[in-house]
Amino acid sequence: MSQTVLITGGTGSIGRRLTQVLRQQGFQISLLSRSDKQIPDVTVYQWDIKKGAIDPKAITTADYIIHLAGEGIADSRWTDTRKDEILGSRLQSTELLAKALKEHPNKVKAFIGASAIGYYGGDTDDRPLTETTVAGTDFLAQVVRAWERSEDRIAALGIRTVKFRIGVVLMTDGGALPKLAQPVRLGAGAPIGSGQQYISWIHLDDLCRLFSTALTDDTWQGVYNAVAPNPVTNETMTRTIANVLHRPMLLPNIPTFAIKLLYGEMAIVVTGGNYVLNKRIAEETSFNYKFSDLTNALEDLLK
Template sequence: MHILLTGGTGLIGRGLCRHWAQQGHQLTVWSRSPQRVAALCGAQVRGIGQLEELGAEPLDAVVNLAGAPIADRPWTSKRKSLLWASRISLTEQLLSWLQGRADKPRLLLSGSAVGWYGDGGERELHEDSPPVCEDFAAQLCGAWEETAQRAEALGMRVVLVRTGLVLARDGGMLKRLLPPFKLGLGGRLGDGRQWMPWVHLDDQIALMDFLLQQEQASGPYNACAPNPVRNAEFARALGRALHRLALLPVPAVVLRVGLGELSGLLLGGQRALPVRLSEAGFRFRFTDLDTALADLLGDTD
């Protein structure tokens, strides 16, 4: 199978490239830095800077994961524009190119996030649940999904992957949390009651491969483990995994003053459940947070 990836040099993209290369798939990554693709994704992965470089080569699937990190810095107007362009504008460019191809791939597997629902409070959120609120993250995810769904008009099957908080040793949220927690300076955010829909990176890779192979899969899927936890429990579990106390909370007012609108992403949450993945027969390897953290951090000092 020939798979074109956007965002292939990111945390999830690199994992997918390793997994699919081992399965013998042909992989092409569309990147702003195509010369770095082989080093980041594997020697057998081709990097291209322009979609036109593919010419009329047959494609079986497109995996669209491109997007600037949403929680790296405060949401200034400039940052919001970048977040929007890196997702929606890039997806529009991808669709325009696909529309001009005579031979179109069968599948578009497109990224999204559980932020699509907004701050869900105590509600259980299934794939058929409506958005709870229209904060910036929800608007961003909503526009991203709506843009990707236009591929259906091209005769393509569209799968939307609403990813939770991906846990990985060498990237993502966990990498940013490790330094303060290792020093014993970690703790809950605000009152710690907000839900955190987490997923182990290995399960994220496995579920995306599962959806690639399922000919009947379409529409949104919550990509998070079946047992979300509250932020306070997450902090305690991470402290246990590192053999450290996690008793220093970050007051909500400090986050609001320091991060502005972005603080809502940290102080809110989603009690999202992977209902459609479970119904389709996917089984998570890591369903318990302590087990997932032990797997990732078992040999950490």
Template sequence: MSRKVLITGGTGMIGTRLAEMLIDGGYEVALLSRTPGDNRYFSFRWDPLAGTIDPAAVPYADFIVNLAGSSVSDGKWTAERKQQILSSRVAGTQLLAQELRKGGHHVRGFVSASAIGIYGDQGDKLLTAETPPATDDFLAVVCRQWEEAAEYVEQDGIRTAILRIGIVLSPEGGALVPLARTVKLMAGAPLGSGKQYMSWIHLDDLCRLFIRAIEDEQWRGVYNAVAPNPVTNKEFTETLADVLHRPLVLPKVPEFGLKLMMGEMSEIVLASQRVSAERVLGLGFKFEYPTLKPALESFYGDEQ
């Protein structure tokens, strides 16, 4: 049986690693990209904002993994930047839904990214896939519209799974890079109160979740893509300092300082989201890195 996967956003941190792991697992991979440039993979061109897509892209695929979206952590959230963050996710997902509706393809599964930002700031309440989305928070609004666009695919009878991704740990990008840099410079400190929960996941576990969602036909609907042991920001910072063998000499970074530096984007590090992994555990998924310290040691364990 043919096993061809089309990845949108395949040149980003998650897509790059996922493509490698799919190839290792015997899949064929192609990327859907605005600027095809990665010569290791066959690429189709699209421009979601212009509504254009290579007509051969969707017919190529048995499965589509939809990761496309402008990074939420690049630069301050100006009105223009916020529009880009929203439209880069929603327009791409809607364009795929339209293409799939045309028929003439053999797509058996659609796995779309979302994010735990959909829950907003929820203190220490345990959040499951059934927890209602926040309504007054920018990232929550983005995630809700992103998921609604993916649900159109489900309505067309294609098995659809949506993975709400937590804070992805990788030394290649994302939140861990600046956090590790500040700790290495002896400038690490808990952010805000330090009590806010961080629901994290190792990049390899996240890619394994995506592969499982492709392969296992039970997977449909919404799942939290987080490790089963969220930690507070203070615990995260202390564990990272321990793994990097650095002391934490500074007091907490005050909330007002973060808001001054980052503006609304400070939501990413100040919002507390204690997210449950119960649903994926219930389907038998085994995390390679269920706890934080071994996850961080997998990247930084050799550093003295």
């Protein structure tokens, strides 16, 4: 009998691809959604995070839970209201899941939670960061620390819990890559700021494979940096995109002040950088990346 994976945030770019991957592996998929819109071959349950309401069947029928739900970090400028939404969407949704798991008899064997490399801070230069590096102090770091603490409530119920601190996910449907590739396609590609800030990236399919591996392998537990083995600078990323698309790089770097004028405090998402290492995955697991080389990853996605 196939096992059921309950996914929150399953209608986003990562969730849609993850649903495909897991179904190909024989899992049944159910989603928690604010909408009652039905999706072929997927069971959709409803929840209302702000009202603290959840369909208990979502919990009682699940063998595993993957928690991706949360407002997009880079969807709009960080006003005080937007910051509250970013933090609240993560804490309230996780706390609602923890409450439901505590109140309803269930068979959940593992909880896989999304986290982010923003844990270390928005800009940490070229300092190597591993899972044991202390957290940063800026807004992103505060959000991720609180997010991970909320996931500890589920671990406290005795459910094996994995937290993936996800890097920059390379995919064609959303995320940073389309924004980076479009100017290059138009012949207007240029590094941002100094171009020396690091991008710790991962191909969407490798991220989905990390989730599926951690679901059923009981040795996976705790925090892992979900990044590819080779972080690159913003300039290297931009030039590699240009090479893959066979486009020239003619323009000077885009000044940092221009990005800050455009995006305000949120500019740190593109002007900052992190050199994040996948230490635990490399040293403690047998996981093999399909895309550990940036050129291969971009060729797969852009061609």
